[in-house]
Amino acid sequence: MKPLKIAVCIKQVPNTEARLRVSRDGRWLDEEDLPFVINESDEYALEEGLQLAEKTGGEVVVLSLGPERVKEALRKTLALGAARAVHLSDPAFQGGDALATGRALAAAAERGGFDLVLTGSQSDDVGYGGTGSVLAGWLGWPHVWLVMGVELEESGASVKVTREMESGVNEISRVALPAVLEIQAGINHPRYASLKGIMAAKKKEIAVQTPADLGLDAGQVGAAGSRLEIVAVSFPQSGSGAQMLEGDAKKVAATLVEKLQKEARVL
Amino acid sequence: MASQVWVVVQLRDGQVSRISWEAVAAAQKLAGTQGGKAEAVVLGTGAAVGAAAADLAKADLAAVHTCDHEALRAYTPGGWIGALAPAIRAAQPAFVVFPHTYQSVDFVPRLAQTVGAGLLPEVTGFTEAGGGLEWTRPILGGKMQAKVRVKGEGTVLVSVQSGAFPADGVVTGGGSAAPVHPLAADLSGLKADREILGYEEVAGDQIDLTKADIILAVGRGVGGADKMGPVEELAKALGAEIGASRPVIDNGWLPRDRQIGSSGQTVAPKLYIAAGISGAIQHLVGMKGSTVVVAINKDPGAPIFTVAHYGIVGDLHEILPALTEAVRAAKG
Numbered sequence: 001m002k003p004l005k006i007a008v009c010i011k012q013v014p015n016t017e018a019r020l021r022v023s024r025d026g027r028w029l030d031e032e033d034l035p036f037v038i039n040e041s042d043e044y045a046l047e048e049g050l051q052l053a054e055k056t057g058g059e060v061v062v063l064s065l066g067p068e069r070v071k072e073a074l075r076k077t078l079a080l081g082a083a084r085a086v087h088l089s090d091p092a093f094q095g096g097d098a099l100a101t102g103r104a105l106a107a108a109a110e111r112g113g114f115d116l117v118l119t120g121s122q123s124d125d126v127g128y129g130g131t132g133s134v135l136a137g138w139l140g141w142p143h144v145w146l147v148m149g150v151e152l153e154e155s156g157a158s159v160k161v162t163r164e165m166e167s168g169v170n171e172i173s174r175v176a177l178p179a180v181l182e183i184q185a186g187i188n189h190p191r192y193a194s195l196k197g198i199m200a201a202k203k204k205e206i207a208v209q210t211p212a213d214l215g216l217d218a219g220q221v222g223a224a225g226s227r228l229e230i231v232a233v234s235f236p237q238s239g240s241g242a243q244m245l246e247g248d249a250k251k252v253a254a255t256l257v258e259k260l261q262k263e264a265r266v267l
Numbered sequence: 268m269a270s271q272v273w274v275v276v277q278l279r280d281g282q283v284s285r286i287s288w289e290a291v292a293a294a295q296k297l298a299g300t301q302g303g304k305a306e307a308v309v310l311g312t313g314a315a316v317g318a319a320a321a322d323l324a325k326a327d328l329a330a331v332h333t334c335d336h337e338a339l340r341a342y343t344p345g346g347w348i349g350a351l352a353p354a355i356r357a358a359q360p361a362f363v364v365f366p367h368t369y370q371s372v373d374f375v376p377r378l379a380q381t382v383g384a385g386l387l388p389e390v391t392g393f394t395e396a397g398g399g400l401e402w403t404r405p406i407l408g409g410k411m412q413a414k415v416r417v418k419g420e421g422t423v424l425v426s427v428q429s430g431a432f433p434a435d436g437v438v439t440g441g442g443s444a445a446p447v448h449p450l451a452a453d454l455s456g457l458k459a460d461r462e463i464l465g466y467e468e469v470a471g472d473q474i475d476l477t478k479a480d481i482i483l484a485v486g487r488g489v490g491g492a493d494k495m496g497p498v499e500e501l502a503k504a505l506g507a508e509i510g511a512s513r514p515v516i517d518n519g520w521l522p523r524d525r526q527i528g529s530s531g532q533t534v535a536p537k538l539y540i541a542a543g544i545s546g547a548i549q550h551l552v553g554m555k556g557s558t559v560v561v562a563i564n565k566d567p568g569a570p571i572f573t574v575a576h577y578g579i580v581g582d583l584h585e586i587l588p589a590l591t592e593a594v595r596a597a598k599g
Contacts, residue, residue: 016407020568098376098386126406126413128388130376133344137380142460143344145373160464164530166369168469168523173343173461186517227385227423232414233406235568242562242578252579253589256561257597259577264559266481266538267505267597 002156003058007114008049008082009105009132010042010064012073013125026232038073041120045183047190048150049118050081055152058115059083063108065093065101071206078201079193086112090210095223097126102134104221107214110139116159117180121146126230136180143180144173148187271360272298273332275308275351276323277370281315283322286366288434291326293390293427294364295438300395301361304329308450310350312340317447324444326437332450338457344374345460352381354452360422367426369529375424385423387415389548391431404428408547409570429529429552474524476510481538484510484527484554488543488565488583492520497587498542504594510534512541512550528553542583546571563587 014020015035023030038046049060062077064070065088074085086108093104109117117139119132129145136143148170149162156177163171164184175181193201211218219225243259245252260267274294276287283291294305307323309316309331316335323331334350355363355378365371367389379386391412392403402415405428417423476482483502489495502509510527511520527534528550535556542563544550547570554560555574562575563586572578579586 014407016410017566020407020410098388099379102376102380124408127408128376128386129372130379130386130388133373133376134380134386137377143377144461146369161461162467163373164369164469165466166529167533168526168531170467170469172464172467174464175461186513227417227419228387229416229418230413231401231416233411234414235411236409236570236573242572242575244572244578244580246580249581249585249589250592252581253586253593256577256579256590257593260538260559260561261597264538264576266559267594 001056001152004052004056004115005058005113006049006053006060007109007112007117008042008046008060008062008077009117009119009135010046010062010073010077011039011120011123012036012064012066012070013039013123016124022233027230028233036069036073038076039120039123041122041183041185043120043190044185044187045118045120046077046080046082047188048183049116050191051188052116052150052152061086061112061114063105064088065096065104067094074206075201076193078204078206079197080191081197082204084205084207086207086209088214089208092211092218092224093222095226096221097226097228098128098130099134099227100221100225102131103138103225104211104214104216105131106135106138107216108209109135111214115178117141117178119180119182121182121184132180132182139178139180141178141180142175143182144175145182146184147181148184150181270301270303271358272301272303272305272362272364273308273360274305274364275310276319277366277368278309278311278315278319281318283309283319284366285434286368286429288437289429289432290364290366290427291323292434292436293432294362295327296432296436297362297364297393300400305364306330306332308332308334308351308354310334310339310347312337320447321444324447325439326445327440328445331445331447333447334450334452334454336454336457338459341459341463342370343459343461343463344377345458347374348378348381349457350450350452350454351378353454353456354450355382355384355422357451363422363424365424365426367428371426375426379424382422384421385417385419387417387423387425389428390425391428405548408545409551410545410568428548430555469523474508476508476525476527476532476534479508479534479536481505481507481540482510482527482534482536482557483507483540483542484512484544485515485542485583486512486544486550487514489515489520490584494584495520497584497591501587501591501594504591504598507538507540512544512547541571541575542587544571545569546574
C-alpha cells in the first residue's frame with residue numbers, strides 16, 4: 001500500500017471543565033488564566049491519522065490556526081508522533097467562522113500534497129461543525145462528517161468509511177482519495193505521549209504561515225472573511241425552573257426522595 | 268426577491284421528519300420578519316416526494332418545490348448539493364432553513380461554500396433587534412450561549428436545533444393548498460460523491476430504554492468503569508434502568524446500547540436521574556421529554572440544570588449512596 005501523506009487539522013479550545021468567565025466586552029470568554037486543550041474530536045482525528053500513517057509507512061502533518069498559545073498544542077501533537085506542524089499564525093486569521101477558517105486551512109492543505117485530510121467533527125467551543133466540509137469544498141475533494149470508522153482499501157485509491165447517523169444507524173460508504181474525513185470522538189483510543197516522543201518533538205519543525213504565504217488576502221480570512229459575528233455570550237439561567245436542593249448528602253437525598261414521592265409522585 | 272425564506276425538509280421513513288416540521292415552523296416565523304411566506308423544498312426519489320409535498324402544501328407556505336431524481340434515492344452530499352446549489356444560486360433566497368441533524372451538518376457547510384452563502388448552524392432562536400436579526404446558538408457544549416449577527420450580503424444557510432421551534436407552531440394554510448412545483452434547477456451536476464455500500468445497526472437494541480419508567484443515567488462525572496458500584500446499587504433500589512451519556516460509552520465504561528442522546532436512544536421515562544452529566548445538547552435531545560428530571564452535578568453551571576425539575580449540586584459519589592439509603596428507607 002502506498003504511504004499516505006495525511007494532514008490533521010486541530011483546534012485549541014478552552015477546557016470547558018474550567019471556570020468560565022465572560023470577557024469584559026461581553027463578546028467572548030476572559031482568556032486570562034483560562035486553560036486550553038486540544039479539541040476532543042481532534043485528538044481522535046490525530047490518533048486515526050497516526051494509525052493510518054503507521055500502517056502505510058506515511059506521515060502526519062498537523063495544521064492549526066490560532067494565536068501563539070496554539071504552539072503548545074502543536075508541540076503536543078509532535079510528541080504524539082506527527083512529523084511536523086504548520087501554524088497559521090497571524091492576527092488576520094483571528095475570529096473566523098467555519099467558512100473563513102475552512103478557507104485558510106484549505107489553502108494550507110493544498111500546498112502539502114496530501115492524500116487525506118482529517119479533522120475533528122466539531123469544536124468544543126463555537127461548535128459550528130462545518131470547517132472540515134468547507135475545507136473539502138475548497139479542495140474539491142469528497143468529505144464525510146462524523147466518521148466512526150476508516151478502512152483502507154487494497155487499491156489505495158479509496159477508503160471505506162463508517163458515518164454515524166441518528167438513532168444508532170451507521171452509513172458505510174466508499175470514498176475516493178484524496179478526501180477529507182471529519183472524525184467523531186470515540187472512533188479509537190488516543191495514545192499518550194512517551195518521554196521519547198516528547199524529547200523528539202523538540203527537534204521537529206513548526207512552520208509559521210501568514211495569509212500572504214497562502215496566497216490569501218487578509219480580508220478573506222478571520223473576522224473580515226466571516227459572515228458571522230458573535231455580539232454577546234452569556235450563561236443560561238442556571239436551574240431556571242429547577243428546585244435546587246441544599247444541604248449535606250444525607251439531607252438532600254432524604255428531601256429528594258420525599259419530593260419525588262409526595263410532590264412529583266413518581267416514586 | 269432577496270426576502271425569500273426557504274426550508275429544506277428531510278424525509279424519514281418516507282415522511283417529513285418531526286424536526287423538519289420544526290424547521291418549517293422556524294422558516295414561517297423567519298419569513299414573517301421578511302414580510303413574506305416561506306417556501307419548502309423536498310428532495311428524494313419516487314412517490315414519497317410527492318406525498319411529502321402534498322403534506323407540506325397544507326402548511327401556510329408560498330410554494331412547495333420538489334426535486335425527484337434517481338440520484339437522490341440515497342442521501343449523499345454530492346446529490347443534495349447538486350440539487351440545491353443551482354436553485355439557490357438562481358433564486359438567491361435571503362435564508363434557507365434546515366433541521367439541524369447529522370445529515371444536514373454533513374452537507375450544509377459545503378453547500379454554503381459551494382454557493383458562497385453564509386453558514387449559521389444550530390440556532391435556538393432569533394429576535395429582531397437594532398434593525399436586524401440577532402440569533403441565539405449554544406456554545407461550549409451548551410454551557411453558554413452566544414448571540415450572533417450575520418454581516419455582509421447574500422444568502423444565509425441556517426440550521427435549527429431540535430426542540431427550539433416546536434412543530435405544533437406550524438401555521439396551516441387557509442382553504443387552498445400551497446402550489447407544488449418542480450425545483451427550478453439545472454440538475455446536470457447532480458452526482459453522488461460517495462458510493463453507499465449499506466447501513467448497519469450499531470447496537471442491535473438489546474436493551475430498550477424507551478420502555479423504562481425510571482432511568483438512572485450517568486455521565487463522565489462517574490469517573491470510570493470501576494466506579495459503577497453505587498450507580499448499580501441505586502438503580503436496583505429504584506428499579507431503574509441504567510443509561511449513559513456519550514463520553515461514558517466512548518470510554519467503554521458501559522456498552523453502547525445504554526447510550527441516551529442524538530446518536531443513542533431517545534427516552535421519556537416518568538423519572539430521569541442524570542448523575543455527573545453536564546447536559547450537552549446531544550444528550551438533552553434524547554431525554555428532555557422525561558416527565559420529571561433530577562440533575563446531580565458538581566458544576567452549578569452545568570446545562571443539565573436548565574432542563575431539570577430538581578437539582579443537587581454535589582459529588583455523585585456522595586449523593587448516590589445517600590439516595591440509595593433514602594430510597595430503601597422510603598420503600599421500607
